[in-house]
Amino acid sequence: MKSNLAARLLRIIFGCYFIVTLVVTCAQLAAEYRHTQQRLSEEIGAMKHTFGPGITGALWRFNGEVLASIVTGVKALPIVIGVKVEDEQGKLMRAIGTVDDAQGRRMEAGPNGELVPAAAPALLFDHIFSHSFPAVYVDEAGERHQVGRWTIYSSQQVVVRQVAYGFFLILVNSVIKTLALWFIFLYVIKRTLGQPLRQMSEFVGQLNIDNIGNRHFVLKDKGEHELHQLTDKLNQMADTLRKSVAENAALYAELKQMNHTLESQVAERTRELQRVASTDMLTGLHNRRKLDEVLDHEVERVQRYGGGLAVILLDIDHFKQTNDNYGHPAGDRVLAAVAAILRTGARSIDSVGRWGGEEFMVICPQTELDGARALADMLRLRIGAADFPEVGRKTCSFGVAALGPDETPSSLVARADAALYRAKQAGRNAVAHDTVA
Numbered sequence: 001m002k003s004n005l006a007a008r009l010l011r012i013i014f015g016c017y018f019i020v021t022l023v024v025t026c027a028q029l030a031a032e033y034r035h036t037q038q039r040l041s042e043e044i045g046a047m048k049h050t051f052g053p054g055i056t057g058a059l060w061r062f063n064g065e066v067l068a069s070i071v072t073g074v075k076a077l078p079i080v081i082g083v084k085v086e087d088e089q090g091k092l093m094r095a096i097g098t099v100d101d102a103q104g105r106r107m108e109a110g111p112n113g114e115l116v117p118a119a120a121p122a123l124l125f126d127h128i129f130s131h132s133f134p135a136v137y138v139d140e141a142g143e144r145h146q147v148g149r150w151t152i153y154s155s156q157q158v159v160v161r162q163v164a165y166g167f168f169l170i171l172v173n174s175v176i177k178t179l180a181l182w183f184i185f186l187y188v189i190k191r192t193l194g195q196p197l198r199q200m201s202e203f204v205g206q207l208n209i210d211n212i213g214n215r216h217f218v219l220k221d222k223g224e225h226e227l228h229q230l231t232d233k234l235n236q237m238a239d240t241l242r243k244s245v246a247e248n249a250a251l252y253a254e255l256k257q258m259n260h261t262l263e264s265q266v267a268e269r270t271r272e273l274q275r276v277a278s279t280d281m282l283t284g285l286h287n288r289r290k291l292d293e294v295l296d297h298e299v300e301r302v303q304r305y306g307g308g309l310a311v312i313l314l315d316i317d318h319f320k321q322t323n324d325n326y327g328h329p330a331g332d333r334v335l336a337a338v339a340a341i342l343r344t345g346a347r348s349i350d351s352v353g354r355w356g357g358e359e360f361m362v363i364c365p366q367t368e369l370d371g372a373r374a375l376a377d378m379l380r381l382r383i384g385a386a387d388f389p390e391v392g393r394k395t396c397s398f399g400v401a402a403l404g405p406d407e408t409p410s411s412l413v414a415r416a417d418a419a420l421y422r423a424k425q426a427g428r429n430a431v432a433h434d435t436v437a
């Protein structure tokens with residue numbers, strides 16, 4: 001049987017039952033032994049009346065045959081192990097079975113009545129006890145004559161044999177009762193204790209956090225006992241668990257939503273910071289850092305995939321005068337207005353930014369030198385045609401350069417700057433370009 005609580009309980013119960021049974025059986029055995037010994041003693045005592053007259057008569061008449069026959073009959077009784085008959089002088093007249101001699105030694109009677117020493121006695125329950133009766137003959141005149149005495153021998157072994165038989169019956173009885181009780185207990189304990197406990201453990205095992213369900217444990221057994229209290233506690237625990245799981249799920253959903261919102265806010269904020277970090281605050285165009293980044297990227301792209309790339313660098317003419325004449329804030333507004341013209345005038349693939357001070361850059365991907373020059377000239381005309389509030393007309397000078405083979409971004413910018421310088425030298429409001437040597 002699988003080791004479980006029911007089996008353990010049964011072992012304890014039957015261990016106790018076995019000890020109690022053993023003690024009670026020993027006590028019963030002792031009482032039975034005493035009782036049997038007393039009964040045998042009484043039975044032997046009663047033989048005085050059954051066999052006494054016959055033995056006395058045979059002695060009185062010296063009738064050896066009758067005496068032998070009676071003695072043999074007495075010896076045949078199961079409780080008798082020996083019989084000895086003596087005359088009034090103590091002379092042995094007849095002996096059969098195990099007897100003792102005049103000195104009290106254990107002897108065995110031979111076939112002709114002679115006594116020989118008996119075999120060594122067994123260790124246990126070999127004590128011999130005897131009952132001696134006087135043989136007194138009463139004649140017709142009523143006179144009493146002592147004619148001898150006869151003795152009946154019995155042994156502890158006889159008592160033990162009889163007790164053993166009784167004990168065997170008790171043992172069989174006990175074993176049958178014990179086995180019957182064992183199976184009844186096994187069945188009852190398995191049904192009332194083992195089965196509900198197993199079902200409870202299955203129920204607890206099925207309480208899954210991810211799929212807690214709505215089940216309640218129902219104890220099939222009627223009545224109101226400890227298992228019902230345990231069932232109530234189990235169901236209360238499952239309810240508490242369900243509540244906690246539901247609360248946790250709601251909390252988790254809330255946290256997930258909060259996390260999502262937070263992530264969106266962080267992403268938005270990051271985008272905003274990136275925009276701020278790459279934007280010139282005055283004009284809203286790319287700043288120098290962003291222009292460098294775009295230029296690096298575009299140069300790398302051309303070197304990997306081919307295609308053209310040109311850069312336009314432009315500078316407002318005589319801007320110092322504008323500041324000096326109209327003030328710095330007016331100068332700022334001119335910068336913003338020029339920026340707006342560049343933004344609207346450049347193509348969507350171009351990147352426009354403020355290179356520094358009153359200097360701007362237009363990065364033109366997929367553009368050869370001529371295209372960039374044309375774009376620069378168009379921008380020059382637009383700026384020149386624009387009317388700047390407060391300051392009137394303004395012009396810009398342009399330097400254009402197209403990327404040469406294996407050229408670095410800084411070299412390209414340097415060449416555009418050199419072209420711009422030449423445009424200034426040429427009298428301003430002009431477009432100059434630089435070609436690779």
Ligand SMILES: Nc1nc2c(ncn2[C@@H]2O[C@H](COP(=O)(O)OP(=O)(O)OP(=O)(O)O)[C@@H](O)[C@H]2O)c(=O)[nH]1
Nearest residue numbers: 315316317318319320321323328329331332357358
């Ligand atoms: N208002 C304003 N002025 C600026 C800003 N950045 C640079 N400047 C001014 O731009 C002027 C540039 O002067 P210069 O380098 O001498 O050039 P220019 O006067 O434009 O002369 P050319 O370029 O040779 O035609 C300086 O006076 C600067 O103070 C700005 O953000 N706002």
